[in-house]
Amino acid sequence: MADYVIIGNSAGGIGAAEAIRQVDREGRLTIISDEPYPAYSRPAISEVLARERALDRILYRPKDFYQRLGIQAILGTRAERIDFSAREVYLADGRRVHWDRLLLATGGTPFVPPMEGKDLLGVYTFTRLDDALALDQRLRPGSHVVVIGGGLIGMSVSDALVKRGCRVTIVELMDRILGTMLDPEGSALAEAAARRAGVEVITGHTVQRIHDDGNGNACGVTLDDGREFACRAVVVAIGVRPRIDLVADSPINVGRGILVNARMETNVPGVYACGDVAEAYDIIAGTTRVVPIWPAAYLGGRVAGLNMAGWPAEYPGHFPMNSLKYFGLKIISGGIQVADGDGYEELRHGDDQSYRKVILKDGRIVGATFVGNIDRAGIILGLMREQLDVSSLKEKLVREDFGLIHMPAEWRRQRLYGEYPTLKTPGLVLDRQAAVRSEVA
Amino acid sequence: MKRIYVKEEYCIACTLCEIHCLVQHSRSRDIIRAFKRETPRPIPRAIVERDGPNSLSLQCRHCAEPLCVYSCLTGAMHRDEQTGIILVDPERCIGCWTCIMACPYGVIRRGMYKGHPVAVKCDLCPDREIPACVDNCPNGALTFAEEAPHG
Numbered sequence: 001m002a003d004y005v006i007i008g009n010s011a012g013g014i015g016a017a018e019a020i021r022q023v024d025r026e027g028r029l030t031i032i033s034d035e036p037y038p039a040y041s042r043p044a045i046s047e048v049l050a051r052e053r054a055l056d057r058i059l060y061r062p063k064d065f066y067q068r069l070g071i072q073a074i075l076g077t078r079a080e081r082i083d084f085s086a087r088e089v090y091l092a093d094g095r096r097v098h099w100d101r102l103l104l105a106t107g108g109t110p111f112v113p114p115m116e117g118k119d120l121l122g123v124y125t126f127t128r129l130d131d132a133l134a135l136d137q138r139l140r141p142g143s144h145v146v147v148i149g150g151g152l153i154g155m156s157v158s159d160a161l162v163k164r165g166c167r168v169t170i171v172e173l174m175d176r177i178l179g180t181m182l183d184p185e186g187s188a189l190a191e192a193a194a195r196r197a198g199v200e201v202i203t204g205h206t207v208q209r210i211h212d213d214g215n216g217n218a219c220g221v222t223l224d225d226g227r228e229f230a231c232r233a234v235v236v237a238i239g240v241r242p243r244i245d246l247v248a249d250s251p252i253n254v255g256r257g258i259l260v261n262a263r264m265e266t267n268v269p270g271v272y273a274c275g276d277v278a279e280a281y282d283i284i285a286g287t288t289r290v291v292p293i294w295p296a297a298y299l300g301g302r303v304a305g306l307n308m309a310g311w312p313a314e315y316p317g318h319f320p321m322n323s324l325k326y327f328g329l330k331i332i333s334g335g336i337q338v339a340d341g342d343g344y345e346e347l348r349h350g351d352d353q354s355y356r357k358v359i360l361k362d363g364r365i366v367g368a369t370f371v372g373n374i375d376r377a378g379i380i381l382g383l384m385r386e387q388l389d390v391s392s393l394k395e396k397l398v399r400e401d402f403g404l405i406h407m408p409a410e411w412r413r414q415r416l417y418g419e420y421p422t423l424k425t426p427g428l429v430l431d432r433q434a435a436v437r438s439e440v441a
Numbered sequence: 442m443k444r445i446y447v448k449e450e451y452c453i454a455c456t457l458c459e460i461h462c463l464v465q466h467s468r469s470r471d472i473i474r475a476f477k478r479e480t481p482r483p484i485p486r487a488i489v490e491r492d493g494p495n496s497l498s499l500q501c502r503h504c505a506e507p508l509c510v511y512s513c514l515t516g517a518m519h520r521d522e523q524t525g526i527i528l529v530d531p532e533r534c535i536g537c538w539t540c541i542m543a544c545p546y547g548v549i550r551r552g553m554y555k556g557h558p559v560a561v562k563c564d565l566c567p568d569r570e571i572p573a574c575v576d577n578c579p580n581g582a583l584t585f586a587e588e589a590p591h592g
Contacts, residue, residue, distance in 0.1 A: 015511070041515040044535055057533070060516045295512035295543055302511065323538045325558075332542045374541055375551070378508075382545025403490035403547065405497055415502075416447060417589035420545055422506035 002027040003098050004308055005089055007079045007246070008105030009033035010042055011294045012275030014060060015301025016103050016308065021069045023428070024309040029071050030097055032089065036076030037129060038065070043156070043294060045132040050160035055129065084251055084268060101270050101308040104247065104258055105301060108240035108276035108292055110153075117210025122218035123234045126157045138233050141165055146221050146229060148207050149237035150177030152322060155194070157235050159326040162197050169200040169229060171207055171221075173238075181322050183337045183357065186371050193327040210234055240292055242277040255279050257290040262314045264304035272308060274300030281317035283387060284335045284366050291318050299423075306425060314424040321381060323374070332377040335359070335384060336367030349398035356380075356398040363391035373400060386421065442525040443585050445500045445565070445575055451582035452489075454496035458574035458583060459485035465566055465573035481553045486563040487574045488548060498574060498583055501548045501563035503527050509562075512543035518560065526565050534559040 004020055006013045009031050020029055037055065044058040066073045078092040082102070089097045110125035112118050124135050135157075139145075143166045147154045150172030158168045170177065176187035177194070191201050205223050213219035220230040242257035253259045253267045257279035264272045264280065274280070275297030282289035296318035306313035321334030336359050339346055345360040354372025358365055358380060365384040370377045380397065383390055388411065390397060396406045404412050414421075460472070467475035467483040475483055488499045503520075507527050510518045517533035518540050520526070529540075536558030540549045552561035566572040575583040584590060 041535075043514045043537065047535060053535075058515065059533075294514050295508070295539065298511045299508075321542055323542045325537055330538065332538065334542070374538055376541070376547030378540075378542055378544040378549075379547040381542060385545070401491070403488070403492075404499060405490035405492040405495055412497075415546065416497075416499075419505050420502065420508070422504065422508055422511075425506075 002100045002309070004029045004101050004103075005097055005099035006031045006103040006105055007033075007089065008103070008107055008275065008277075009035065009039050009073070009075065010105065010107055010275070011060075011297035012105035012107075012278075012301035012304075013103065014039050015298035016105065016272075016274065016305030017069060017071055017301075019302045019305030019313075020309045023306065023311050025070070027309070029069070030074060030099075031066070031071055032074045032077065032079050032091065032097065034076065034078035034092075035128065035130070038063070038073070038075070040129055042127065042129075045126070045129050046156040046160040048129065049132040049136055049157065050163040051136075052163070058129075079246060082246055082250065084271070087270075099270075102272065103301070103304050103308065104252075104266075104271065104273040104277055105275050105297070106243040106246060106277045107297075109243045110236065111239045111241050112236045113238065115207065115210065117212055117218060118236070120210055120212055120218040121216050122232065123210060123236065125236050126153050127240060135233060135235065139164055139166060140232065142167065143232040144169070144230065145233045145235060146171060146207065146231045147235045147237055149239070150174075150201065150203070151180065151237060151239065152178070152324065153240075154235070154237035155190070155324065155326045157237060158194065158199055159197075162199060162327075167198070167200075169202065169231070170194065171205055171223065172201070172203045173206045175204050177201060177203065178324075181320065181324075181333050181337065182331065182371075183369055185355070186331060186333065186337070186369055189353070189371055190324070190327070190329055190331065193329040197327045199327075207234070240276060242279070242290055244277060255288065259288060260300075260304075260315075262303075263307040263312070264300050264315055265307060272304040274304045280315055282319050283317035283385065284319040291320050293318070293320060293322065295321070303423065306428070311428050312426055313428070316385070316421075316423060319384070330370075330372060330374045332368075332370040332374045332381075334368050334381050335365070337369060339367070345394075347394060347398045349400070356400070358397050360390070360394070363389040365390060365397075375400075376403065379403065382420070442503065443565075443587055444503060445563075445572060446584050446586060446589050447497045447499070448582050448584070448590060449495065449497045451580045452496045452498055453580055453582070454489055454491050455579060456489050457577050457579060458487040458498045459489055461573040461577040462487040462563075465569070466561075484550050484552045484561050486548070486550060486561060498578070499546060499548055500572075500574065501527060502546060503563075503565070508543040508545065509540040509549060512539050514539050524565075524567075526567075527562070528564055529560045529562060531555075531559045536560070 211220035258273035359367035531554035
């Protein structure tokens with residue numbers, strides 16, 4: 001009987017736990033997290049800040065999840081150290097947990113640059129429920145909040161702050177917001193939407209210093225051009241880095257994140273990684289890369305879990321893709337947003353408020369942007385996922401009515417009469433009506 | 442598990458599948474009321490696609506490895522373990538449209554529930570023996586079966 005240990009209680013860890021339990025009801029399964037909460041929807045912490053939902057309404061799984069799956073959940077206790085030869089995890093409270101198969105699903109850590117005042121009270125990051133709860137307590141009616149970083153997290157926290165009646169200033173170092181997940185046209189529409197909601201957007205600048213009110217509280221900021229703002233809170237939302245402290249000075253190979261193969265296994269047999277901490281295959285980049293998005297974390301976790309439990313499964317790879325719903329705008333984007341270099345072809349359909357764009361290279365979709373009208377975007381992203389040659393469909397791809405009917409009959413037949421090739425799991429037959437049973441084909 | 446299969450050569454793009462789906466998923470289950478009186482108007486979960494003379498009616502495939510479920514940020518999208526049907530819990534859906542991004546069939550629609558946007562999709566009509574779209578297809582283009590049709 002195997003001892004499975006998962007460090008991390010978010011999308012990747014839960015994906016692995018569910019996969020393990022689909023094929024092994026017996027093995028001991030432990031999930032360790034330094035957060036004291038049952039798994040919750042991390043992206044939904046903005047709903048908590050906006051006071052639209054409380055914790056019990058952003059739980060990722062039903063209340064009886066751990067019990068029903070026979071999971072020992074060690075929550076609120078940090079994994080401090082891993083002994084890779086004795087195969088033990090050392091916990092902050094002195095306990096040790098033995099593993100035969102280990103999954104590192106520790107996620108990311110927000111990056112806070114060295115900056116005067118970054119440790120003052122009233123300076124937050126925004127990736128955990130506790131961040132949202134702490135910021136919530138700090139706010140007063142009409143508080144001014146400076147958000148450093150105009151990426152996905154910056155937008156999500158700003159949207160919530162506006163709903164709370166705060167004044168918000170976004171300060172983005174790049175010349176446009178959402179610069180890594182949108183083209184300039186999409187960024188301009190997103191910025192216009194944020195401004196319409198009352199947000200002040202400053203691009204091409206950054207915060208140089210956070211002011212101390214004399215009592216250790218943040219009370220304002222100075223930008224790199226000398227401009228000053230008074231504020232009640234600062235949210236640093238510049239980016240997230242793989243949380244790799246647990247594997248520092250360990251035999252685990254690390255690039256930007258923990259390097260894994262198609263089975264999501266590290267160079268140390270029996271040790272796996274997934275999610276924001278891992279560097280797994282990126283279909284569009286054609287190499288391993290950190291793709292810190294929720295869907296990739298779950299899928300990677302699922303592949304890791306199946307392999308941990310002895311079922312061969314292959315990670316098909318992923319690429320960055322995001323859906324944004326902030327400030328009333330609907331945006332879905334995936335892969336390359338700006339075709340930089342030779343051999344790219346751009347297809348676009350729409351007007352100046354709403355458009356669909358696809359970037360092709362060698363007949364394959366390498367990037368897609370949907371602004372305004374996002375319906376059925378997944379069809380295009382699916383073709384991109386599979387890297388099918390869509391040269392013959394070029395005229396139709398960005399049309400609003402594009403569908404399976406336009407695909408070659410063979411592709412359609414497999415999709416409609418067979419199964420979508422989400423994962424390669426040779427030998428594993430999943431019975432839809434018995435999600436926790438399996439058999440050999 | 443039974444799924445809905447389409448025989449394209451019999452589909453005449455009449456959209457009766459969409460209409461009966463909408464009525465089935467309305468509060469009144471009355472065609473006139475569903476179209477004229479219900480706000481928001483119920484949304485059909487079957488989609489008719491057309492390309493020149495060709496057409497097909499498309500519904501959720503209830504995938505064995507469902508990307509919508511794997512991608513869902515909140516856990517609202519889930520598989521009912523008794524029936525195998527993929528369902529949305531509207532109480533937990535935050536309308537982030539990550540499922541629309543993930544579904545390679547494009548069969549998840551944007552709807553409303555208690556005043557907030559939620560994903561809506563085919564639930565295989567739990568109150569009926571045969572789903573409304575299949576039952577009302579005038580030309581036998583839709584079947585509800587364990588296996589895909591042959592030929």
